[in-house]
Amino acid sequence: MSPHPMPHLGGSTTLRLESVELKAIAEQFGTPTYVYSRAALTDAYRGYEHALNGRRATLCYAVKANSNLGILDAFARLGAGFDIVSGGELQRVIAAGGDPRKVVFSGVGKTAAEMQLALASDIRCFNVESAEELERLAQVARHSGRTARIAFRVNPDVDPKTHPYISTGLKSNKFGVAFDAARNLYRRAASLPGIEVCGIASHIGSQLLDPAPAGEAAARVLTLVEQLTRDGIRLQHIDIGGGMGIRYNDEAPPSADDYLAPVLAVLAGREEEILLEPGRSLIGNAGLLLTRIEYLKPGEEKHFAIVDAAMNDLARPALYDAYHAVTPVTPRNEPAQTYDVVGPICESGDFLARGRSLAVHAGDLLAILSAGAYGMTMASNYNTRPRAAEVMIDGTQCHLIRARERVEDLYAAESRLP
Ligand code: LLP
16 A cells, blocks of 8 residues: 555655645745645546446536635536536536536525526536425526426435445435435426426435445435336436545545446446536545644643644544544654644644654644545634635646635625724
8 A cells, every 4th residue: 555645646855746846835835735636636537437438427526525616627627517516616617617517406405596596507407305495496497487407316225334424325314305205206396397307316425435335326226217217207317426435544445446336237238327426536635735833842641743724724634533644745764753733723623633653843844635625615714714725736837726815805894883
């Protein structure tokens, strides 16, 4: 197993992403900064294309994983569609040059305004998650003189064997419509003016390391598709959601080939187009968070490396106790100590990594790895901390794809009392 999980990250004396030294990025753009590799996201995308092996399919990148316009642009140029969960994400896709006709709209709480925007943009499909949402969508579509293409997101009740916060396909989750209710909902949808039934969707969870549950979910979904055919309802696509896991530490995630094999076996010979909604597996290991050590603080029980990134920049460790590998940008040949890598925020939960063996000095740069997905998109301004800059590496080039926020930006929409 390679010493760290990120492709295109290497260098013996100092770390480079593709051909660019991370210390040069820190000098030019400051820290904390998210740094992404275009080659890595391209490889991940091509991995799915390879696995699909010529099957008619559209990869709808899950925008929530990382919604920077530069990243969306890179995926759009690869031919991707997009899975969105808000009107805001749709506006980003359009601003990035993505094709709205390749957009699927997921989410349990779509507002009428979001539906209007999506209809006006002629998106490919609404993934409807409740009976009430269907009625509202039909109404909004009729009012705007348009037809909404829909799929129901069905809940296949399959255990994805992942973190409870990110498993979504169980009966106890708020997501999707119950498997047993789906058939009646499809009948209702087929009878509604303003609605055109076009597909079926399911998504069972995230960071899935075992390919079997995705195959089981596809099999469950297929039984429904067959029932629907008997009811005279023909579907154009089957959307199997996202969820393929990545390596953060010592996990052994499946390749796209291995992950999709059971799904493709279940769907072999079917006419319907396959849609996928991967997020993490396309961008997670294409990005890292570059940070500088401000202080080393020896403690009685623990030593702390206090860095200039914090839980507001990368929430996953605080929120899910998630593991991100941490590596010095320029390793020192000195004895290591065990550190908790923490930020400056006034919360004990403000840690990025715990109990890591590091040979470091104050002022050194650290790379927090596998931070491309659900890093920047979950960042906040807690403690009035401007959000980090974002840089995309492309071979020897680097592009600033988001300027570091300024403090004035943070309160620009606020005002003092009259
Ligand atoms: N489709 C739907 C309907 C989803 O809800 C999600 C993720 C995806 C696709 C993309 O799943 P992926 O391929 O990225 O696993 N913030 C958490 C992850 C939340 C995932 C939510 N839904 C984390 O940082 O681990």
